Amino acid sequence: MMTGSTSLACAQRSLRDTTQEYPLLPALTEGCPATSDSAMQFPLEIAFDYDQIDRQIFEQDPLPGLDRWAPLLPPLAPGLSMAEGGTPLLPNESLAKWAGVTTPFLLKDETRNPTWSHKDRLNLCTMSAAIASGAPGVVVSSSGNHGAAAAAYAARAGLPCIVLTTDDAPPAVQSFLLAYGAAAVGVPAAARWPLLREIVARLGYHPVSNQTPFHTGHPYGPKGYKTIAYELYLQLGDRVPAAVLIPTGYGELLFGVWKGFRELQQLGVTAVTPRMIACEPAARAPLSRALAEGRFAVEVAPEHTDASGIAVRVNGYRGVLAVQESDGTALRIPDAALVEAQGAMARTGLWTELSGAAGLAGLRQMTATGETFDGPVVAVVTSSGFKDVGVGNHTVPMTAPEWPAVAEVLRSRYGISA
C-alpha cells in the first residue's frame, strides 16, 4: 500500500537551534551558518509538515523501495530509487545466547541493499539533492561503503562521481568503485578533505561528504536512515525494540534511526522509543569521549583500528543528541571483540564487515556488566565482509589431490577427522 508519493519536507533547520530555518534547497553542506563557528559546527536537518502525514503509511508491509516512505523523506529524484531497504530482520537465538541477552535478539541485515550496505539509504537522499541542485557531478571521500553507494547512485543519475580513497583502500572495494565508472583517486588520508573542498570549489561538484572540522555532513543523508526505524516497527509487529545497537563512526546512522523512532512517537504511532546504543572502535571513540566530557564534539588521535567503516577522528553533534535524547549510551569496543563477534555471526551464516559486528560485540559487552533489556534488542549489520581490508588478498594453500595429502590438510588445518 503506497500512501502518497510527495515529500512533506518543508525546510532545513539547525539541529542546535530549531528557530534557524532555511529553504530546502540549496542543501547546506557546510553545517548551519547561524549556529556554527570555528570552535564547533552544527549540522542541519530536515523539517517535515507532520500534520499532513497519513498514518496509514505505517500499515504497509516492509518491502524494499524507499520511495514508499516518500512523504517522510526529502524530495526524491524520480526513478533514482532501486529498491533500497526493506531489508530482513533476522531473529538469532544462538547469538542471543552468545551475547548473554535473555530477550529476543535480532539482526537488521543491511547487506541486502543494492550495493550491499546501509549507505544506499543515505545516497538515495543525497543524490536527489545533487540532482535538484543541478550540480555537474558529485564528490565523496570514502574508501568503503559510502563511496560505492555514491558511485552507484551517481551512475544511475548519469552524473560523474569522484571518489577520493585512501592509498590503502581495500582491494575488493577498489574493483567495486571502478565497476560503476567512478573516478577513483587514491590520495594520502590527510589530503582527502582539502582536495574535496578544492573539487567543490573548482568544478562545482556536489559534496556528499563532510566539509567541516567537526562532522556535519549532508543535511539530507540521515533522513534515509529513518526508514530503518519504520521498518523495525513493522517487522516487530507494530512495536519498537527496547534497544538498538549501531556501529558508529560519525553517528549519521545512529541519529537517522533515532529520528525515525522519535517521529513514530511524535506521530502517536508508538508510545515509547528504544535506547540508542552507539558502538565505536575503542581505539578512537570520539563520541564516547565527548559524552563523558560533556562536550558537543572532540577530536581524537588516529590510533589504529581494523574497523575501517567506523574509524573516525571526530564525532558530530548528531550522535550526542541521539544518545542523550534516547537515554542511550556509547560503548568502546576493542578490535579483538569485533573479530570475535564477526566470527560468531559467520558461524550463523552471515558474513559481515568487521565494523558491522560492532552491535553484537557491544551487546555482549553490555550484558557482561549486568545490563538487561525490557524487550527485543536489535543490532544493525551495516555491510558485507567483502568490504574489509585484506579481503581479496587471501590465498588458500593449494595441495596435490592425492588422498593422504588432502586428508592431512583437512586434519591439520581444519580439524576434520579424515
Place this chain on the structure above:
Amino acid sequence: MMTGSTSLACAQRSLRDTTQEYPLLPALTEGCPATSDSAMQFPLEIAFDYDQIDRQIFEQDPLPGLDRWAPLLPPLAPGLSMAEGGTPLLPNESLAKWAGVTTPFLLKDETRNPTWSHKDRLNLCTMSAAIASGAPGVVVSSSGNHGAAAAAYAARAGLPCIVLTTDDAPPAVQSFLLAYGAAAVGVPAAARWPLLREIVARLGYHPVSNQTPFHTGHPYGPKGYKTIAYELYLQLGDRVPAAVLIPTGYGELLFGVWKGFRELQQLGVTAVTPRMIACEPAARAPLSRALAEGRFAVEVAPEHTDASGIAVRVNGYRGVLAVQESDGTALRIPDAALVEAQGAMARTGLWTELSGAAGLAGLRQMTATGETFDGPVVAVVTSSGFKDVGVGNHTVPMTAPEWPAVAEVLRSRYGISA
C-alpha cells in the same frame, strides 16, 4: 500471511520416467538408478501432493524467507532459513531501451540474498537433506557462489563443510569461503570430481555437487528455485512474464524456475507460462548444442570464458526439458557481449558478476534478430560483481594530491573536465 509450514513433498521421482518413484530420503545424489546408464544419466526430482495445497499461499506479499513456501518445498530443517529470497524485481527502462525490447523489462536481483547469490535458495533445500540424512558434514565442488552458500548454510547447521575449489579461484571468493569456516582446498580442476567422490566414500559427507558424467546434481536443489517463479507472479501483480532469461551453466536454475511456473499453471493459478531462455557462454554452450543435435546431453571442450559462474563442460537433462516444455530457446553469448551488458547494468547502479549479465546480453541478442515479446520480460541477475576473477586484485593508480596532478588524472583517465 503464512499458509502452512509442512512440506507436501511425497517422493523422489525420475525426471525421465515419472513412474520410477523413490522415498524422499535418502536423497539420491547420483541420478535416477533405474533410468540412468553409462551413456546418459537422468536426475530425480521431487513430487508433491498438489491436492493438499491451499491456494491462498499465492496471495501473500513477496517478502524474504523461503519457509513461507514450505508446502511446495522439500522438508526444510527448522531454523535453517535465513530470509533467502523475496528479492526485488527492478523495472529498468534504460536497459529495456539498451536491449531493444519494447515491452517492460525487469531485473530479478538475486544479489540480495544472504550470501548475495541465488544459490542460497538451493542450499537451504540441500542442507536440509544433509541434516535429515544425519551426514557428519557436506562437500561441494565450487569456486564461487555455490561454495559460499553451502559454507554459510553448513555453518548455520553446525556441520563441517569441505569446498573443493580450483587453484585459480577468485581471491575475494577465497576470503568469503574461509570466513564461514569452510575447509577450502584448492586442487586442479580435473581432480575435483574424483576427490569429491572420495570424500563422500571415505567420510560419509553429503555431496551437494554433481557426481555423474552428465549433470544430475542434487534432487532437492532446484526446488528452491521454484520460489523465484512464485515471487515473479506476485511481483508482476498476479501475472507471469512473457519470457525469463536465465544465466545457464548446468541448468538447475533454469529448470527450477520453469518448474515453479509449470506448477502455477497446473494449480490453476495462471493460464499461461513464460518462455524460458537459457543464456550460455558461447565458448562452451553444451545445452545449445544438445538441443541443436536433438540429444539429452553433450560434452564440450573446455574453451576459455570469463563467465566462471556458468562455465561448464556438460549440460544436464533438466535444461533440455525446461527449454523444450516452455517453447524456449538456448542462446550462445560471447564474452564480449557479457562485458558490454555488465557495463550497461553498472551504469544503472547494479554491479553483477559477469555471468549475471547473461540474461541482459541474451535479450539484446534476441531483439537484434527481430524477436518480440507479448508482455514483460525478466532477466535473473544471479550474483554480485565481488565474485569475479580479478576482483580484489585491482589497484587504482595513486597520485599526489596537488591539483594539477589530480586534474590530469580526472581528465585523462576518467574524461572529467577539470
